[in-house]
Amino acid sequence: MSDYDSALLLVNSVTGETLIIPDSSLIIHDIVFDASTQTVYTLGFEQIGSNLFTVIKKRTGDNFSKETILFQKQGDSVHASLAFDEHTHRLFFTLGDNIIYFHTGSAIAQLEKSSQPVRKIIFHGDKIFSLNSDSSITVWSTVSGKTILDFFLFEDAGWILLTRDGKYHSQGGGENHLNVFEGSNIFDRSGDRRQIEDKYRLNFKSK
Secondary structure, three states: OOOOOOOEEEOOOOOOEEEEEEOOOOEEEEEEOOOOOEEEEEEEEEEEEOOOEEEEEEEOHHHEEEEEEEEEEEEEOOOOOEEEOOOEEEEEEEEEOOOOOEOOOEEEEOOOOOOOOEEEEEEOOEEEEEEEEOOEEEEEEEOOOEEEEEEEEOOOOOOEEEEEEOOEEEOHHHHHHOOOOOEEEEEEEOOOOOOOOOOOOOOEEEO
């Protein structure tokens, strides 16, 4: 790769000067900047051998020339996404499946899995918001790593909000899309009584 064959550029917004940062990615799909530590994080797709990989990198130093690979996994997804917590300096990312990862500074960890494939993530306050493949929105606490709620908006403008403890709130006819099933007692083969925890199971009616 020549110095001019790179997907990563640094543009001075004052002078308009453009600096090419050598990088082996075929495409830089997403990028975030931590101004307080002068660190750039990139999500790119790279050819490694005969396979395509998704690679998460951290760049520091003069002109961000020092490169550290934080994570890599075979495959690529147009739904891969980065988000950054400026308070804790944690990087969050998803690869288009139902997992949101985050970098602790020394290792890669995961939030509680989403029930739907994640398409885009953003950070706000102390929470991660995801837009999912079914157009629902899921909210996580970045403190506990657990989901807080799921939000569903329908074509008729009705909506349902489902909380982690199984409660739901709705408005605008949202309940018209909702089936509720309550738990019940059953017996196993030995005759011992087992209790199924009462909970709501939400299914959405098709029109």
